[in-house]
Amino acid sequence: MSKIERAEVFVASPGRTFVTLRITTSDGVVGLGDATLNGRELAVASYLRDHLVPLLIGKDPARIEDMWQYLYKGAYWRRGPVTMTAISAVDTALWDIKGKVAGLPVYQLLGGRSRDGVLVYSHASGRDTAELLDDVERFLSLGYKAVRAQAAVPEVGGTYGVRKGKLYEPAATALPDEQPWDTEAYLNFAPTYLEAVRERFGFGFHLLHDVHHRLTPLEAARFGKAVEPCRLYWMEDPTPAENQEAFRLIRQHTTTPIATGEVLNSIWDVQTLITEQLIDYVRTTVVHAGGLTHLRRIFDLAALYGVRTGSHGATDLSPVSMAAAVHLDVAVPNFGIQEYMGHADETLEVFRGGPTLAAGMLHPTEVPGLGVEYDEKAAERYPYEARYLPVARRLDGSVHDW
Known part of the structure; x- marks a missing residue:
């Protein structure tokens, strides 16, 4: 039975900053997930590298629903943009793998x-x-x-x-x-x-x-x-x-x-x-x-x-x-x-x-x-650049919703 053999997190800034998760199975099938949270990219990259990637190794990539519940309920601390973006990356990569194994585009x-x-x-x-x-x-x-x-x-x-x-x-x-x-x-x-x-x-x-x-x-x-x-x-x-x-x-x-x-x-x-x-x-x-x-x-x-x-x-x-x-x-x-x-x-x-x-x-x-490939060599030409979203202030100087 195929297992998750490797999970890698890439942070690059080609035009803007993206965090990408690449999961590889023991059969050599590769799945990609997006883990980008605008202005807080490194928080999600760390969450993946330090907390989720170790949990993925050896797991069955076909059990998408079980993996979602495992990462969501198993953490005890639920929801929030960092957690949910990290889970999104894993989930999307597993759907990419499932489509490739089935020989079908994901929408099918x-x-x-x-x-x-x-x-x-x-x-x-x-x-x-x-x-x-x-x-x-x-x-x-x-x-x-x-x-x-x-x-x-x-x-x-x-x-x-x-x-x-x-x-x-x-x-x-x-x-x-x-x-x-x-x-x-x-x-x-x-x-x-x-x-x-x-x-x-x-x-x-x-x-x-x-x-x-x-x-x-x-x-x-x-x-x-x-x-x-x-x-x-x-x-x-x-x-x-x-x-x-x-x-x-x-x-x-x-x-x-x-x-x-x-x-x-x-x-x-x-x-x-x-x-x-x-x-x-x-x-x-x-x-x-x-x-x-x-x-x-x-x-x-x-x-x-x-x-x-x-x-x-x-x-x-x-x-x-x-x-x-x-x-x-x-x-x-x-x-x-x-x-x-x-x-x-x-x-x-x-x-x-x-x-x-x-x-x-x-x-x-x-x-x-999903139909998308990640060029790791091309990404190396665009190292991470810190970028923040703006902050809005009213004319009296107080912070407003941006």
């Missing part, structure tokens, strides 16, 4: 296709409304059927979601960038540029917007009401999601759809949001919510309550996670949309393969497993 092991392709959205942004409109036009010309729109609030530095280079990547080198924030200025300005997008391009595509946890429930309700004429596909993370009950107030005041969950990492974190239908889209992701095994549980619970999927898919997910996400997206019945930003050229030197983009949709590979 999840029940096969529910759809032909996976609808994605990407990120349009600008330093002002005019620049944003040009960027929206660029994405629509590329065939995207869904676009997220963000613009810099005038005279407020550090506005979330505005791209500085080819890709939006907020994590910076050295210490965190401390950025100013003015809620009233945002509430006054953001509806105007969303209205401008609709006025110029109409309603023939999905328009999304990310509030990024910055509003109180009442402020979020006010914002959702204001943008109802724009018919947003969703407003994302309108308020911090630790208090699930807070979404009830937003629900009472607006019909703008709500999406949340990218920073949540278990089914218990979204249980009330889903079962009381306080959100429309759950954004939990493979890498932070316990891998394919646990994310499928979240999506199945959501399906019972008419909540659709909309998983996080920024550049802080490696191509391994993106591939795993698309395999699950194509299989589940309640799929909604998948965030997709692409990756830097350096990233694609290290991670080879994965889903393909055509006409605004991603398509999973048909090769066995």
Whole structure:
């Protein structure tokens, strides 16, 4: 019987920092898992190397469910982003192995296709409304059927979601960038540029917007009401999601759809949001919510309550996670949309393969497993660089949700 013979953890910064787990069986089958936690990568790398890897050696790689329970319940200290990201990496790597052993792409092991392709959205942004409109036009010309729109609030530095280079990547080198924030200025300005997008391009595509946890429930309700004429596909993370009950107030005041969950990492974190239908889209992701095994549980619970999927898919997910996400997206019945930003050229030197983009949709590979390979030699050219996400401060100097 095949056993886990080796488990290696790689930390590299090709374009941005990624933590990758590579499991090798006694039969020579290799599985990859993503263990990246943006701004806290080394904590997960240590958790894997020091605590989980010793537990894997000699285990049966086919017992995916048993391994998940062993790593989750067996630790006693449960949940949290570091623990769940580490478990995700192991779980995803074992699914990769299982697919290769079976000779099937992972989505076939999840029940096969529910759809032909996976609808994605990407990120349009600008330093002002005019620049944003040009960027929206660029994405629509590329065939995207869904676009997220963000613009810099005038005279407020550090506005979330505005791209500085080819890709939006907020994590910076050295210490965190401390950025100013003015809620009233945002509430006054953001509806105007969303209205401008609709006025110029109409309603023939999905328009999304990310509030990024910055509003109180009442402020979020006010914002959702204001943008109802724009018919947003969703407003994302309108308020911090630790208090699930807070979404009830937003629900009472607006019909703008709500999406949340990218920073949540278990089914218990979204249980009330889903079962009381306080959100429309759950954004939990493979890498932070316990891998394919646990994310499928979240999506199945959501399906019972008419909540659709909309998983996080920024550049802080490696191509391994993106591939795993698309395999699950194509299989589940309640799929909604998948965030997709692409990756830097350096990233694609290290991670080879994965889903393909055509006409605004991603398509999973048909090769066995997840369909991504890790080039260790290429990764050695990109040593680890410490990068932190920004910190937001109100104009009075106090710390705000970033």
